[in-house]
Amino acid sequence: MVASAAEGDNRTPVAGIVVTVERATCFVCGRATYDPPKSERPWARAVSGGRQVLVCPRSQVDRPDWASLVDRCSNCGSTRLSLTLGEVVCRACGTVGALEARPSEQ
Numbered sequence: 001m002v003a004s005a006a007e008g009d010n011r012t013p014v015a016g017i018v019v020t021v022e023r024a025t026c027f028v029c030g031r032a033t034y035d036p037p038k039s040e041r042p043w044a045r046a047v048s049g050g051r052q053v054l055v056c057p058r059s060q061v062d063r064p065d066w067a068s069l070v071d072r073c074s075n076c077g078s079t080r081l082s083l084t085l086g087e088v089v090c091r092a093c094g095t096v097g098a099l100e101a102r103p104s105e106q
């Protein structure tokens with residue numbers, strides 16, 4: 001017997017990752033983005049060199065030092081940075097322009 005698989009494919013796409021990035025690939029290993037199963041942690045969003053980047057769940061595990069590859073908030077040190085309208089916003093403490101080196105006031 002051959003079961004017909006022509007019908008019954010009514011899977012609904014999972015709205016997992018909705019981000020605007022230049023490259024929708026992992027910043028660490030370069031794999032294309034995908035919706036991780038619920039057993040895995042979600043992709044991490046970060047900023048490196050002023051660009052929004054993503055880190056896949058596996059790289060977060062395989063490369064615990066991935067956080068050292070990306071930029072950190074100048075205020076709280078978090079890597080949970082998001083690029084919004086050209087400004088880096090810290091999603092941990094809310095600092096806007098977290099990476100901007102403050103010009104020394106004279």
Ligand SMILES: [Zn+2]
Nearest residue numbers: 026029056059
């Ligand atoms: Zn990766």
Ligand SMILES: [Zn+2]
Nearest residue numbers: 073076090093
């Ligand atoms: Zn912060």
